[in-house]
Amino acid sequence: MAKDICKYFCPYFREDKNETGFCYPLKFYKDIEILHKENYIFKNLYEDLRSFFCKRCDFYPEDCDFNNGADGLPCGAYIYTEYILSNKIIDIEWIKSVLKTI
DSSP, X not given: OHHHXXXXXXXXXXXXXOOOOOOHHHXXXXXXXXXXXXXXXOOOOHHHHHHHTGGGOTTTTTTOTTXXXXXXXXXXHHHHHHHHHHTTXXXXXXXXXXXXXX
């Protein structure tokens, strides 16, 4: 699942890149098998998602062009999170409840 999320959603994904780390949202989804790609609508939920995921990420803030002032796009798992939130597959309260258990 991780490779699918990165391949389809992450602007930094390259087939030839052998990445050793994972963005935190991808770690969050490692055991969740939900992947719907149709009808994606990007909605900016930055403040909530930043507090949930970005601050826990291995790449935050130095290697994250989205958070370090470089005007980069968010990682694929962040985009995926906004996608499944905007399609009402999950909601913010569900993320909060899961984060309390991990």
